[in-house]
Amino acid sequence: MTTAALPAGTIAEEPDRLGFGGYVTCLLGIVWREVMRFLHQRERFFSALVRPLIWLFIFAAGFRQVLGVSIIPPYSTYVLYETFVMPGLVGMILLFNAMQSSLSMVYDRETGAMRTLLVSPFPRSFLLLSKLLGGVFVALLQAYTFLVIARLWEAWTWSSQDSILTNIAATWQQFGVVDPHLSGYLTVLPALILSGLMLGSLALFMSSVIKQLENFAGVMNFVIFPMFFASSALYPLWRIKESSVLLYEICRLNPFTHAVELIRFGLYGQIGPPVEQAAQAAADGWSFAVVNGIDLTHLYVVVGCTLFFLGAAVYAYNPSKGLIGRRGGAGAGA
Amino acid sequence: MLQQAPETEAQTLVVNGVSHRFDDYLALDNVSLSVPRGAFTVLLGLNGAGKSTLFSLITRLYDNVSGEIRILGNDVRRRPTAALQRLGVVFQSRTLDQDLTLKQNLMYHAALHGIARREAKIRCQEALERVGLADRQNEKVRNLSGGQARRVEIARSLLHRPGCLLLDEPTVGLDIGSRESVVGIVRKLVAEQDLGVLWATHLIDEIAPTDQIVVLHRGKVLFTGTVPEFLAKTGSDNVRAGFRSITGTAHGDDQ
Structure with a gap:
């Protein structure tokens, strides 16, 4: 306001107050930059999409005959393995995206882009949260692209006797009716955002404590693979329990399991199993939060972990208490 | 104090x-x-x-x-x-986004200081003119020489009028x-x-x-x-x- 009236290039004696509008501008700016960066890295978009699709097209097709999935909530009927594994693969997209953005943050810290962000006058926790939301937004773009392709894959019908047009019409017909219901794509959105935030804040915390990441392989081996395989992404937990109780317990403690389950139920417009089905789970010590006949354990765990990881990340980036200063910081001594 | x-x-x-x-x-x-x-x-x-x-x-x-x-x-x-x-800062390491244009880099920085889009556009123009790169604002930073990139960073550090x-x-x-x-x-x-x-x-x-x-x-x-x-x-x-x-x-x- 005051500054606009000044002649070009003069110093503002009193800068504008950072009001609500300023915060919105800042948030949008950060999210916009994340999206632009992602769009400029086409190979990243491509590989982010190919990875889960390979799992869906090849692994799931091969695994279909090996693993029988019984009727467990949220499914009301027997489902194909492809349908079962879809939420897990969406979780995988979120996980990879979060770890990749964590890696880029370490890289940012080395090149100084992180310092550009941190000299912004806004509170540091707000800046980090904005950065996180930018990453989640990018993950959402990937997840929905995958979901559409996966649905098309499921709806695919082809008969060589019919004409191409008939085949397309049949596929289109199927596209509208295969699992999950189209409204599921809307109801899964909160689950995706929450899970994305949880994994993103974990990654953000990792980026603040990891001084240098030589390559992505380390993160793959020590974070992504254990989190992904020791979860309910690829197989139902009761199956795991049959082979190893210890592994079952590890899966139960894995926050990623809860994120995948939240997405799974979200796709069917639910947030957890109804309590009568959950009774057995409760007896196993699996659930601890039953509200109005619905088991909300997954929601509670994901929200709780998000707050915990985010708090840890903000602490680590806090200039007076943080770990950056102790570790010599970005570019210091260079 | x-x-x-x-x-x-x-x-x-x-x-x-x-x-x-x-x-x-x-x-x-x-x-x-x-x-x-x-x-x-x-x-x-x-x-x-x-x-x-x-x-x-x-x-x-x-x-x-x-x-x-x-x-x-x-x-x-x-x-x-x-x-x-x-405070305006030009860091020792290069901190511009190589894949974004000069203007996009500056607009991002203006957003970090809570400067609304309309005002930010005016200031970007001014700042780039000051360092003599206004005619290249829609080019990617990747195409700039080291000295030109530095000048963009100086322009950027002036956007919020420190x-x-x-x-x-x-x-x-x-x-x-x-x-x-x-x-x-x-x-x-x-x-x-x-x-x-x-x-x-x-x-x-x-x-x-x-x-x-x-x-x-x-x-x-x-x-x-x-x-x-x-x-x-x-x-x-x-x-x-x-x-x-x-x-x-x-x-x-x-x-």
């Missing part, structure tokens, strides 16, 4: 008794310096003297453990928002022509806008006779004052010789 500081503060930057320690190594030892309005202040020191550490403390990457740092009267710890709003500008070895890796142009732009800013500039360097030939000098050596400030005072104190006839004698090093810079 907690009161609203007067905006007509004579000093744009005051560093008072600041020390900083990494584990068992004292990177800064009781450092004090000030940058008056309209002064081009050269922070002269060899690599590893503590220049970057000092910049990290001023920009609040981490907090100063002892002493105080004020930007136009605002303590960076007690009033970080007000302090950072008045009263104090920090530059951490801004001419490192530039050829002679680019160096002169970068130094010239900043000197012009100081003269025209009454900015306080702290220019960290180890290149003695960037010092003009009218500059303020702060000599930082192994974490300690050995001298603050004008060039003639420096020559008088060290009993030398040029800054290079003076620097050698005051720091006891064999040569003044890397060249």
